[in-house]
Amino acid sequence: MPEDKSFHMTPDEFRKLGHQAIDWIADYQRNIESYPVLSQAAPGQIRAALPVDPPAHSESWAKILEDLDRIILPGITHWQSPNFFAYFPSNNSGPSILGDLISSGLGVQGMLWATSPACTELETHVLDWLVTMLDLPRKFLSTSEGGGVIQDTASSASLCAILAAREQTTQFQANQQGCNGKLVAYTSSQAHSSIEKNVKIAGIGADNLRLIDVDANFAMRPEALKKQIEHDLANGRIPFFVCATVGTTCSNALDPVAEIGRICCQHDLWLHVDAAMSGTAALCPEFRYIHDGIAAADSYTFNPHKWMFTNFDCNCFYVADRSALIRTLSVLPEYLRNQATESGAVLDYRDWQIPLGRRFRSLKLWFVVRHYGIEGLQYHIRRHVELAKRFAQWVANDKRFELAAPVPLNLVCFRHKGGDEANQKIMDRLNRSGDLYLTHTRLNDRMTLRLCVGQTHTQARHVERAIERICEEAARI
Amino acid sequence: MPEDKSFHMTPDEFRKLGHQAIDWIADYQRNIESYPVLSQAAPGQIRAALPVDPPAHSESWAKILEDLDRIILPGITHWQSPNFFAYFPSNNSGPSILGDLISSGLGVQGMLWATSPACTELETHVLDWLVTMLDLPRKFLSTSEGGGVIQDTASSASLCAILAAREQTTQFQANQQGCNGKLVAYTSSQAHSSIEKNVKIAGIGADNLRLIDVDANFAMRPEALKKQIEHDLANGRIPFFVCATVGTTCSNALDPVAEIGRICCQHDLWLHVDAAMSGTAALCPEFRYIHDGIAAADSYTFNPHKWMFTNFDCNCFYVADRSALIRTLSVLPEYLRNQATESGAVLDYRDWQIPLGRRFRSLKLWFVVRHYGIEGLQYHIRRHVELAKRFAQWVANDKRFELAAPVPLNLVCFRHKGGDEANQKIMDRLNRSGDLYLTHTRLNDRMTLRLCVGQTHTQARHVERAIERICEEAARI
Numbered sequence: 001m002p003e004d005k006s007f008h009m010t011p012d013e014f015r016k017l018g019h020q021a022i023d024w025i026a027d028y029q030r031n032i033e034s035y036p037v038l039s040q041a042a043p044g045q046i047r048a049a050l051p052v053d054p055p056a057h058s059e060s061w062a063k064i065l066e067d068l069d070r071i072i073l074p075g076i077t078h079w080q081s082p083n084f085f086a087y088f089p090s091n092n093s094g095p096s097i098l099g100d101l102i103s104s105g106l107g108v109q110g111m112l113w114a115t116s117p118a119c120t121e122l123e124t125h126v127l128d129w130l131v132t133m134l135d136l137p138r139k140f141l142s143t144s145e146g147g148g149v150i151q152d153t154a155s156s157a158s159l160c161a162i163l164a165a166r167e168q169t170t171q172f173q174a175n176q177q178g179c180n181g182k183l184v185a186y187t188s189s190q191a192h193s194s195i196e197k198n199v200k201i202a203g204i205g206a207d208n209l210r211l212i213d214v215d216a217n218f219a220m221r222p223e224a225l226k227k228q229i230e231h232d233l234a235n236g237r238i239p240f241f242v243c244a245t246v247g248t249t250c251s252n253a254l255d256p257v258a259e260i261g262r263i264c265c266q267h268d269l270w271l272h273v274d275a276a277m278s279g280t281a282a283l284c285p286e287f288r289y290i291h292d293g294i295a296a297a298d299s300y301t302f303n304p305h306k307w308m309f310t311n312f313d314c315n316c317f318y319v320a321d322r323s324a325l326i327r328t329l330s331v332l333p334e335y336l337r338n339q340a341t342e343s344g345a346v347l348d349y350r351d352w353q354i355p356l357g358r359r360f361r362s363l364k365l366w367f368v369v370r371h372y373g374i375e376g377l378q379y380h381i382r383r384h385v386e387l388a389k390r391f392a393q394w395v396a397n398d399k400r401f402e403l404a405a406p407v408p409l410n411l412v413c414f415r416h417k418g419g420d421e422a423n424q425k426i427m428d429r430l431n432r433s434g435d436l437y438l439t440h441t442r443l444n445d446r447m448t449l450r451l452c453v454g455q456t457h458t459q460a461r462h463v464e465r466a467i468e469r470i471c472e473e474a475a476r477i
Numbered sequence: 478m479p480e481d482k483s484f485h486m487t488p489d490e491f492r493k494l495g496h497q498a499i500d501w502i503a504d505y506q507r508n509i510e511s512y513p514v515l516s517q518a519a520p521g522q523i524r525a526a527l528p529v530d531p532p533a534h535s536e537s538w539a540k541i542l543e544d545l546d547r548i549i550l551p552g553i554t555h556w557q558s559p560n561f562f563a564y565f566p567s568n569n570s571g572p573s574i575l576g577d578l579i580s581s582g583l584g585v586q587g588m589l590w591a592t593s594p595a596c597t598e599l600e601t602h603v604l605d606w607l608v609t610m611l612d613l614p615r616k617f618l619s620t621s622e623g624g625g626v627i628q629d630t631a632s633s634a635s636l637c638a639i640l641a642a643r644e645q646t647t648q649f650q651a652n653q654q655g656c657n658g659k660l661v662a663y664t665s666s667q668a669h670s671s672i673e674k675n676v677k678i679a680g681i682g683a684d685n686l687r688l689i690d691v692d693a694n695f696a697m698r699p700e701a702l703k704k705q706i707e708h709d710l711a712n713g714r715i716p717f718f719v720c721a722t723v724g725t726t727c728s729n730a731l732d733p734v735a736e737i738g739r740i741c742c743q744h745d746l747w748l749h750v751d752a753a754m755s756g757t758a759a760l761c762p763e764f765r766y767i768h769d770g771i772a773a774a775d776s777y778t779f780n781p782h783k784w785m786f787t788n789f790d791c792n793c794f795y796v797a798d799r800s801a802l803i804r805t806l807s808v809l810p811e812y813l814r815n816q817a818t819e820s821g822a823v824l825d826y827r828d829w830q831i832p833l834g835r836r837f838r839s840l841k842l843w844f845v846v847r848h849y850g851i852e853g854l855q856y857h858i859r860r861h862v863e864l865a866k867r868f869a870q871w872v873a874n875d876k877r878f879e880l881a882a883p884v885p886l887n888l889v890c891f892r893h894k895g896g897d898e899a900n901q902k903i904m905d906r907l908n909r910s911g912d913l914y915l916t917h918t919r920l921n922d923r924m925t926l927r928l929c930v931g932q933t934h935t936q937a938r939h940v941e942r943a944i945e946r947i948c949e950e951a952a953r954i
Contacts, residue, residue, distance in 0.1 A: 075593065125524050
């Protein structure tokens with residue numbers, strides 16, 4: 001068997017082609033404003049340009065890069081465009097891309113401490129840093145009884161919270177015997193769709209999720225929560241979990257966490273706080289009020305992959321009692337046994353998440369925190385909030401439009417006074433033009449436009465141009 | 478507010494630092510054999526070298542790269558070393574790293590078709606290619622009633638399979654009302670630990686997972702499965718799901734899928750096939766027998782991130798009836814509604830997985846398939862199997878050692894005849910030496926060493942050196 005034949009790239013080939021890939025990205029960054037933000041591809045267009053059969057033989061890098069430009073780019077919706085105002089952002093940044101690149105290059109699988117101690121320890125360390133940076137309760141530190149872990153998304157983090165709460169309430173019997181349909185979970189009618197998805201996954205059932213009423217600002221009404229819990233208790237049900245949202249997806253509403261926490265304490269319920277996008281704002285002392293009351297939380301989650309310039313996927317999930325989480329999710333087969341685990345001196349993050357395997361994701365987060373420093377992160381968060389307020393000010397001053405919700409941070413919910421159809425037309429025309437991308441929601445059963453200022457590179461001129469373009473389309477109504 | 482101040486990397490800075498990062502990886506690839514494969518770090522060593530407080534101000538790239546060498550590298554277990562024979566591999570390769578780099582650079586979040594059509598369509602297309610490449614049943618093609626999707630891990634894929642099976646059996650009532658403790662799942666006593674973890678997560682309960690006996694080759698005994706199902710039915714239980722394994726983690730045992738499939742058909746049970754590592758072997762026609770009988774499977778999964786040179790995370794999950802999966806996992810809030818989704822002409826992969834958000838993972842898989850071509854992938858798979866057989870031949874010929882299980886592909890289970898303690902000593906000494914890394918399992922309640930030949934760059938000389946080193950350590954017993 002000859003040793004010399006190989007289809008692998010040599011390190012020197014990798015070096016050369018790697019430089020080309022980096023150049024491709026740098027050029028993409030430079031030209032990004034020239035692309036329509038929302039892809040204008042038709043369904044099936046990308047597939048139609050791809051060969052039906054897989055390649056029998058090796059193809060050249062030149063051909064691959066050419067296809068990237070010719071086939072893939074027209075099918076990209078440009079989340080990294082400064083004119084991206086849709087959904088919540090999903091940002092990258094230079095240091096984050098490079099951290100993720102090094103992670104791919106090291107190719108570490110960090111399921112156990114032993115399978116790469118640095119993967120586990122850097123993650124623990126950076127997540128402790130973030131407790132300090134966001135001024136979170138110290139019980140979330142790994143040096144206390146709690147700790148943080150990186151998950152792929154807030155959806156998965158919330159699922160882990162629901163499972164740990166389920167097990168704590170059932171004294172770990174649901175894990176053994178399965179669910180019995182008696183547990184009841186609570187969140188607001190404005191909470192993220194993942195809460196409903198997760199109660200289904202966890203065997204709780206959507207019928208056993210109570211969507212609590214909200215106030216005029218779309219924040220959960222604690223007295224309604226209290227009443228519902230009491231009603232369920234009176235009916236022999238077992239309340240076990242409440243999810244409060246700090247910055248809902250629809251309107252960035254802030255649930256009254258302190259009051260909700262008091263109710264949870266009173267009834268011994270697990271309080272999970274979902275601050276997926278808005279948590280990042282707590283980097284700035286003046287925005288930390290959004291976390292008022294989280295001292296009562298059993299778990300907390302926010303996404304650096306949204307507003308903290310760290311590319312997807314990177315969610316931070318904290319628990320106050322790591323033993324409950326670990327006991328919920330730990331299964332130890334013989335082939336994973338090792339001395340470090342048995343010594344009890346290390347954390348094995350496989351027991352903190354749904355999957356077994358895990359990537360070295362803390363590298364990109366570490367690079368971001370070090371590249372920007374707290375100062376740099378604060379600077380950009382403050383600018384985004386300032387730009388959003390400036391946009392909201394324009395809405396408030398333009399007689400054709402109105403604000404649809406308060407603007408605590410960087411999301412502006414607004415609408416044209418001409419009704420649903422006018423708003424749909426304005427949005428569709430803007431998005432089809434490719435000049436910017438925004439999305440909608442419904443508030444008080446009315447079509448509402450959402451403009452979120454949070455993309456890494458969004459500056460004043462992009463927001464000003466958005467206002468201009470919205471005015472142009474409004475004039476055509 | 479000044480426009481010019483910014484902490485972001487400019488495209489030109491990114492280009493320069495990106496080249497340095499690529500060079501760092503190329504150097505790492507070149508030097509990888511000089512590092513001890515298993516990290517020799519002590520618990521807490523990495524954290525102790527990191528500053529307690531997060532950086533207030535921006536730090537330089539030079540400092541970050543220096544810390545990568547000084548702090549992180551000593552804490553790395555080198556999964557990309559050709560002397561890595563532990564667990565199952567988790568490989569990267571040049572084209573895969575570059576595909577993942579472009580994905581980070583594009584920064585696409587592909588939860589919906591509309592949020593980047595290319596992300597969805599390339600994924601569908603490459604997963605259809607793999608149906609052809611592995612000669613899987615055509616019902617798994619997206620052009621039939623089924624289709625494929627990329628998940629993070631086989632754990633998550635199996636969870637999705639369990640959930641879809643649960644909902645199909647309960648006519649989607651478990652999603653609504655929660656589980657009721659009556660459903661029963663089946664797998665072999667040698668199946669991956671994620672099956673137990675997943676039945677817990679899904680509210681089925683570990684007590685309701687039957688671990689079916691295996692034969693002398695550690696493959697599931699179909700008659701035992703049949704008997705157990707009949708017993709459960711007689712006791713009013715509801716069998717709903719069977720997981721067959723093609724290549725168990727312990728010993729690479731191949732469950733008799735065809736016979737298991739007949740039993741599943743007879744009782745109308747969902748058959749899931751977990752071929753996490755070994756599925757890749759089906760790239761070569763001579764190994765396709767491992768999939769005999771999967772025509773009966775409702776779902777199938779294998780991991781290109783194990784043995785197909787595509788870096789973590791990249792699992793392929795196929796279903797025969799995508800509507801069951803989608804109906805199980807779909808929740809549609811207003812803020813995700815869009816015309817493409819409502820037209821019914823597109824797939825939204827958020828409905829095929831646990832989390833909402835998703836990364837553009839098919840790029841790296843596309844790059845790998847195109848760089849190697851089918852020919853290149855087959856070449857390396859065949860070499861790995863040949864090297865494993867060569868190692869097994871040595872074991873069979875050395876009187877001090879014995880094979881502990883058949884060697885169908887690239888995993889060799891073997892042991893020193895001196896008993897558990899001798900094997901533990903040999904393994905610990907080898908791993909501590911840093912020359913190679915292998916792990917263990919228990920078979921027939923005896924400590925058994927596992928040597929898996931599957932790392933991207935493992936060649937004959939690495940396997941020969943492993944034999945030499947094992948002999949050296951055996952001589953010291």
